[in-house]
Amino acid sequence: MSVLLTHLEDGILTLTFNRPEVLNAYNRELHNALLVAFDEADANDAVRVVILTGTGRAFCAGADLSAGGGTFNHRENAREDHRDGGGELTLRLFDMKKPVIAAINGPATGVGLTMTLACDVRLAVPAAKLGFVFAQRGIAPDACSSWFAPRIVGIEQALKWFLSGEIFRSEEALAAGLVSELLLPTELLPRARAIARSFSEKTSAVSVALARRLLWRMLGAEHPRVAFQQESQALWYMGGAADAAEGVKSFLEKRPPVFTLSVAKDFPSGL
Helix, strand or coil: CCCEEEEEECCEEEEEECCHHHCCCECHHHHHHHHHHHHHHHHCCCCCEEEEEECCCCCECCECCCCHHHCCCCCCCCHHHCCCHHHHHHHHHHCCCCCEEEEECCCEECHHHHHHHHCCEEEECCCCEEECCHHHHCCCCCCCHHHHHHHHHCHHHHHHHHHHCCCEEHHHHHHHCCCCEECCHHHHHHHHHHHHHHHHCCCCHHHHHHHHHHHHHHHHCCCHHHHHHHHHHHHHHHHCCHHHHHHHHHHHCCCCCCCCCCHHHHCCCCC
16 A cells, blocks of 8 residues: 555645554654655656645644654664754755645644644644644754744744643634635535635746745845846746736737746746
């Protein structure tokens, strides 16, 4: 049985964690399957948007703890050589050229929640149990969450959640801006797909990829001059490409655009 189910329809790739017997707990097999799926999604122009969700009643209950007290013990590696698997995942998400939507269909804790911080949109069901539980497990934050979380919800709210390690409900996440909408379970994936279509149906795939990359990367820029430089390069490249001509023509002719640039082949180097 595959730990990750894939379904591609109408340009939307749905990746479903498939370990329902352990609330889709995160293990090395799921980690590797996700990295492969993200690489394939970026290379496949039939994929415009990716949705992450879980099988059964959970999204992802965090790291698989079946190894017991030694679950997080990686002392066989030198400290300077150790790399967090959750961080590998979110860095790959950060570098995605396709938008990613997290449809949080149930409990999401530890890496099951921190992985969503690198997604572009987070939706959840009511009363879902969420938590940055690291302090209560005697470990440190993972998945680059110390970078992502304060940028999404602010430093004070991030500190409250991370320092206590307490479980909180999706209603609190909505109030803090961690998720953008709460939806009934039957409405969650349809809403995620509707948002995905809004990203893909009338847009240039390369324009979307560039916007995603610029917005994420400028979060860490030291001056707006960096955005000025990067946006100028992107505008120069796109302005002379086929999609810009088609975008203007279709607007003037009052018809839907037919964009032809390929993310896999035409995404500009250096951006």
